Amino acid sequence: MSHKIGRNAPCPCGSGKKYKKCCMQRTDDLHIACEPWMDEGGMHVVGKGTPPSSEEQERMTIEYQENIKNSPMWGLLVKEYGKDKAEEMLKEFQVQIN
Numbered sequence: 001m002s003h004k005i006g007r008n009a010p011c012p013c014g015s016g017k018k019y020k021k022c023c024m025q026r027t028d029d030l031h032i033a034c035e036p037w038m039d040e041g042g043m044h045v046v047g048k049g050t051p052p053s054s055e056e057q058e059r060m061t062i063e064y065q066e067n068i069k070n071s072p073m074w075g076l077l078v079k080e081y082g083k084d085k086a087e088e089m090l091k092e093f094q095v096q097i098n
Helices: 023-028 054-069 072-081 085-090
Strands: 037-039 042-044
Touching: 054 072, 054 085, 072 085
Parallel strands: none
Antiparallel strands: 037 042
């Protein structure tokens, strides 16, 4: 499912500005990245360039999951749900390109 942000839509970063007056300008400049934002769908970033290949996406997912395992959040997940359930939940942390 592809989600394209309209020029006149509110910017998804939550600034309250129109996308064309906020992150669209930032993504047009190769040297300035848009601030990521979180919502019920996960973490989002608007960026310029070609989408990563499936191999790159898999590598990014593995790196993302390793970062979670090396964070304080991992200890909390294991403590709250046990190691097996935490490992199962970790599989849901996937990099997705839309």
